[in-house]
Amino acid sequence: MMKRTAKWSVAGLRTGAALAGLMLGHMPAAAQTAGSAAEDEAPGEIVVTAQRRSESLQNVPIAAVALTGANLVQRGVQDMRDLALVSPSLKIDTPFGNTAPKITLRGVGSGSFNLNTETTVALYVDELVMNPVSSKLGQLFDVDRVEVLRGPQGTLYGKNSTGGAVNYITRKPDGTTGADASLTVARYGEYSIQAGAQTGLTDALSVRVAVNRRYRDGYQYNNFTGRRVKDHDDWGGRVTLRYDGDRIDASLKLFADRSRTDAFFINTLGVNADGSSTADGTNPITGFTPSRDIDSVSFDHAPRSDVDNRGVALNLEASLGDLTLTSVSGYLRSIGHISQDQDGSPVDAVATEFNSKADEVSQEIRLASDPGQALSWIVGGSAFHQDLRLNDAFLLPLFGLPPVVLDTREKTTSLAAFADATWKLDERISLIGGIRITTDKKSFHHATGFSLIGPFDIARSRRWTEPSYRVGINYQATPSTLLYLSYNRGYRSGAFDVGFPTTTEQFEAANPEFVDAFEGGIKTALFDRRVRIAADIFYEIFKDQQLLIQRSDPGSICCSLVNAGK
Template identity: 30%
Template structure:
């Protein structure tokens, strides 16, 4: 078949591939090359083919099209081009992924399994790694996206290859390493909302064996909304990030990498928006009518369906995260190597907000958390002939001291009294986690093209909720006269303080069979199991909630088409999901509000399709399609704590919270050769199906299907040193809730959550050497 004929066939097929594809599912072996661009050059015959692109999804280098796991990859240059500045932005570039934020906690959901606990101290279901270091605090995961080489997202339970067990997947961020030659870059971005961002790095050799790299990122923009009561902006950003990397290579077989990082935020970010009333409840206070920013009249209405808010308090976000890691690699011989990783990280945040939607009934919420985390990991990796394996040991020690101080309107809880802001509720605890795990995975090629992988993980974990405390006071006014901060430590409620314990040991297996049908067709089937240990409803008398488990049955097919001009990868999976840890707003004795409990079992079925095509050298299409069916099963019934008068409610058939019905990503790019460079235009479209945020599937706690489009115009000079671009993200200025939760009935049962970022546009300029 001639090249001209093959390209004609591909051009005809591209219209079909366009609606299914994913340019995010690419990787890079060279940090200076965006993996999607590398794949495009491959398709055009100007570089290595897709089958030569290297990923590290299985803790060793393997070809993307021959890796028996559902993995999506996006490179660092693509993050910069698309103005993806944090983990909150990257979800729109990946299939089966929903990323939002709640009370400053990063909420990552993959295939309908994600983080639902808004309270400090809980770990997510998606294990989050930066350079192999596990970060267990969702409040400290937003500052890692700078000077990135690539981001890999593994979908499905993980545990036989990684330090921390996970039921939903693994999110791996790899930053750029020091270079032996002097190199660096500087990227500047300016745009609406007074945006002025800067990112840069400088790298080079300090001696024959020692090299270093220093990277910095600054993010600044004004608020995406306003507090109409105080007149100040909210959801602005002022962040500073710094990373220093030292790499020592005394020989070809041994290297040591030391990384230190720091991230700081001081702004009014992470303020929730109001999306109406979740329940038509009757409270002890009169709830004002709803209004819009145009009809707002403080304090006579509740603002709803707006990025603005109304609070009598000045909102604030203050957080920092710092850490250090030491990684060593030693090649024992030509086929066996030993790796060690030791890390310590420390984080803190303080979030102050009033989020009821009306200043007349607004509480004053103060959320604090301080975290100390230590990890140690040792791996033995082997690759000899038909046999390859990974064996590891992992130690995790975590101490989190969360604290919640909420001053509440007195009339919301005490009938027929003068309404004023009372001291309200004060809860705190010391949460300790110690986990030890042994894991391993072995792959053996039993015949030409046929391989079998077996793996397992044994985890022993101890958790302790120490000095669990709750005190309430609806009499003493806030602020308390003469008391620093205006909030006093209330006497403990009956039953407090107390201690709680969890001890759990689990073994989780994995079996995979993969077969290379031809040089261009690779398939696999997998059974894997993951679990997430239980936790505590600190500040409450409720007992600990139990661990949850996922059994995954999956099959995948990865194909290279038209001689490398297109790829098409499909994965189908079935999850048997039990003891689901879900969050509700609790009421009753000893319950301060947010409550996590077991919601029984569910099945999650889905299909994911990722394809990419380049019909001509200048034109490419990419995108993805993911469809989910995520429903509770069995005869599970439970009482809705917000509507106890309804009695036990049957959950079977209800949609699992946080699982979109479908996601569609479509992208297209056309490039022009200019005398002194290249000009490219790219358009992207994503549609996200409706998402339920309540296990009771309340229509008022549901995000309807929504659409988002992005546009990019980029120029690169002929030498590859200078770049310039224009961008518009969220072209249609779509307003949608990326997370939702219900507030207390006494405060109006408002539906609160984080809103999609509004339309942003601007210009970026970059230089690298």
């Protein structure tokens, strides 16, 4: 449904200069291309860091899409969900509002609705991993570019990237003084504002401030409460302080975002005992007859999805002669809340509430050689810790049962060491190879005073140590044509099931998931690089894929997380 009716943008308000005009397209001054980064690149060439070093997208042997900030605004991309419209094979669903988005690449994702779910598509903002499921959607504004990498990225991006990785590279101050802003207006009182400003403080020190606000009134109607629903009220902010010296480039960033939206709505249709639908959709248990109007609903529990994120990150790059030392440090707190009317009616029958609070601390250090050498390499290590607390409530008043309230605490510690290298045999042929060793430890405490299998208070701990790796060969047929073949081994961490408990088997962790990906591709440019073509073919084999399915255990009435074999 197209709702956008008008759009204005003001860009490039420079100190000492008058407003040049009112434009229909946003034109950020810092969209990074190789034309601005290196004189020997073709105009419009996009520089990416898909392999943890700056290089032309056209020379990266990975199936990837890169969009500059200007591209995103011109195509109407306002949040992460819109990326699926401009990036083939990327799909983002929000069945639980912004609290728990489902992200898939090449069809690889997770069907689990548990809030401790390990993702299959890793999300990074300025190389800081955004691991909690409630932290994914709030930071796509004031970006220099977005990179979408398809297929397993386990060597350089670590575990939980069996489907791929998405990188946001935000705009950083460059010592100049200026400001830019954009405004979008649509129906139902909707508006979106993005604005940023920067200035130099000293010769080497500068600062940038960016804000984002999105608002919309509800466009559906709740007959039971007499109020409109399907609204949203989101905002985000970021302050970046940058020191750009002769040998050190360091950026300290404070960020926060908040979302207040409706979760998904259930519109139930009644079924008879034999499984056939009732004539008018009336539910034979509650007696409720739903409206045939899709814009009209009736429920007593307000479905809400609320998210609060805040954090700090420090990116440091130091030149050590022919070597480059990179450090990425970060802290993130992510808080989520979902309340849902599961029966989709004004009858107080079944409702759920899910609350989460995650604290994440991470550190990565890399040392890279001169990329211009015949043998170039990157070595490094990373440490990650997450403390996740969940409080879930299943309300069952229709059945005369007390609430099932689950309290869960899960601590995850992940340590990894990695190395990756490219060996240029000659001007056209190069070999690539890399390996990463990851150790994950998870401690799990799960308790309730009442459930369908009785009260329980359990504690579990598991540790997994697994390798992920890649090998490949590149053939630079012409300066503008690259052919590549590669094999990647991806790894997704094991996980505990925190869903509605109906069997004690759910207390045991699912084992890690693995994928072997074989891929070949070509990237070329025609007509003086005015037309670019990229194509790839891939074949992926999964082992122990983690799936949420109906269990066959006696007494089990719901679904749980299991390994599916090959």
